[in-house]
Amino acid sequence: MKLLLRNISLPLADFVLEVNVELASQVTAIVGPSGAGKTSLLDLIAGLRRPRSALIQLEERVLTDTACGLFLPPRSREIGYVPQDLALFPHLPVRKNLLYGCKTSLPRGSLFSYEHVVAVLEIERLAGRSVTELSGGEKRRVALARALLTSPRLLLLDEPLAGLDAALKARIIPYLARVRDEFQVPMLYVSHDRQEVQALCDEVVELERGQVRSQANQKA
Amino acid sequence: MSQEWQIVWFTAWVSALSTVLILPAGLAAAWLLARHDWPGKSLAETLVTLPLVMPPVATGLILLKALGRRGVLGGFFHDTLHLDIAFTWRAVLAAQAVMSFPLLVRSARTAFAEVNPRFEQIARTLGAGEWQVFFSITVPLAWRGIIGGMILAFARALGEFGATIMVAGNIPGKTATLSLSIYESVQLGQDAAAFRLLGISVALAFVAVWSGEWLMRRRRGLYETPP
Numbered sequence: 001m002k003l004l005l006r007n008i009s010l011p012l013a014d015f016v017l018e019v020n021v022e023l024a025s026q027v028t029a030i031v032g033p034s035g036a037g038k039t040s041l042l043d044l045i046a047g048l049r050r051p052r053s054a055l056i057q058l059e060e061r062v063l064t065d066t067a068c069g070l071f072l073p074p075r076s077r078e079i080g081y082v083p084q085d086l087a088l089f090p091h092l093p094v095r096k097n098l099l100y101g102c103k104t105s106l107p108r109g110s111l112f113s114y115e116h117v118v119a120v121l122e123i124e125r126l127a128g129r130s131v132t133e134l135s136g137g138e139k140r141r142v143a144l145a146r147a148l149l150t151s152p153r154l155l156l157l158d159e160p161l162a163g164l165d166a167a168l169k170a171r172i173i174p175y176l177a178r179v180r181d182e183f184q185v186p187m188l189y190v191s192h193d194r195q196e197v198q199a200l201c202d203e204v205v206e207l208e209r210g211q212v213r214s215q216a217n218q219k220a
Numbered sequence: 221m222s223q224e225w226q227i228v229w230f231t232a233w234v235s236a237l238s239t240v241l242i243l244p245a246g247l248a249a250a251w252l253l254a255r256h257d258w259p260g261k262s263l264a265e266t267l268v269t270l271p272l273v274m275p276p277v278a279t280g281l282i283l284l285k286a287l288g289r290r291g292v293l294g295g296f297f298h299d300t301l302h303l304d305i306a307f308t309w310r311a312v313l314a315a316q317a318v319m320s321f322p323l324l325v326r327s328a329r330t331a332f333a334e335v336n337p338r339f340e341q342i343a344r345t346l347g348a349g350e351w352q353v354f355f356s357i358t359v360p361l362a363w364r365g366i367i368g369g370m371i372l373a374f375a376r377a378l379g380e381f382g383a384t385i386m387v388a389g390n391i392p393g394k395t396a397t398l399s400l401s402i403y404e405s406v407q408l409g410q411d412a413a414a415f416r417l418l419g420i421s422v423a424l425a426f427v428a429v430w431s432g433e434w435l436m437r438r439r440r441g442l443y444e445t446p447p
């Protein structure tokens with residue numbers, strides 16, 4: 001993966017988010033204290049916020065370039081986003097949540113087909129249930145599957161295990177590892193948890209008050 | 221059909237039609253006010269609310285001037301479509317629509333504002349366009365407030381008096397509504413007829429509000445986990 005984040009500038013409440021990095025690892029962790037600008041950075045990459053200035057490029061595709069007024073809308077970016085609150089649609093059953101962004105043109109046996117994604121995440125039996133009936137771990141797997149079913153070119157995961165106890169986290173981490181290995185989708189993974197970062201990520205970018213404090217390859 | 225039932229039927233269908241007709245514009249206005257900041261927004265908010273706080277008779281006078289044959293809109297309809305509006309059933313419809321519009325907008329606006337924008341944002345990342353987001357996420361999640369606004373608008377239309385009498389008059393068989401007929405019956409000393417119409421008004425309003433509550437309870441049951 002090559003994700004260019006150049007000259008990013010986004011005024012936030014107490015500081016300006018200013019990022020200038022190039023990410024090349026399969027899974028990059030974004031770490032830092034609460035309020036450091038991690039979620040805002042993901043929102044910028046997903047196209048949910050407009051920066052004051054930025055060049056955001058995924059592989060050869062420019063997503064945002066304020067210098068020439070280019071801003072691809074979120075629906076055209078092919079980026080899957082699992083936000084911290086998961087944002088599962090409460091009025092739709094699990095199956096409709098999963099199919100919301102599913103590409104129906106995909107053949108049955110393909111990597112991102114419905115059957116394959118729900119099998120990898122072991123959520124087949126949840127399809128008929130209401131999202132309000134799911135446990136914390138099930139909700140996370142459904143949100144992850146929903147994002148994967150759009151065949152994304154990049155996955156943004158914003159503290160996907162926040163609020164879970166250690167035992168449940170330990171049960172969910174292998175699913176995330178399976179997603180990483182099976183689908184080979186590059187990921188940006190926001191987390192506070194060293195255990196998650198060590199288990200899943202190749203590279204770590206540390207943010208503090210909107211500035212990149214460090215960038216290190218942890219598999220080196 | 222007796223004259224009283226004709227009045228009830230006329231009032232009910234014109235009120236229902238006015239509620240349906242204001243729905244698209246009401247939802248659009250509510251969504252624009254709830255989800256966007258734009259120049260002139262506070263002016264638009266004031267204009268939308270104005271019929272709620274102005275004397276209905278004053279609103280009726282404005283409508284009469286606009287919808288009469290010499291008015292801007294009335295003249296246009298008369299000259300191009302050969303349709304008269306003032307002192308016809310269409311004037312009743314217009315008066316009810318204008319008077320009930322603010323109630324629909326205010327209720328739907330609150331409902332839209334309460335929908336977590338994160339749901340809409342994530343729907344966009346899943347490939348949905350703006351119309352799909354609106355109809356598949358925003359409206360279903362704001363459904364209770366929209367239904368509540370429609371009930372309020374319908375009930376307001378049922379009871380409309382001041383603006384209607386100015387722009388439509390009280391013409392038996394043409395523009396006479398429940399409220400106008402109750403007033404006329406009392407003026408003529410026909411208390412029995414007035415009380416019959418009063419009873420029907422109460423029953424109609426009760427059925428409207430009760431069915432709305434029932435619908436909303438059903439909808440709530442679909443969204444929420446039983447304890």
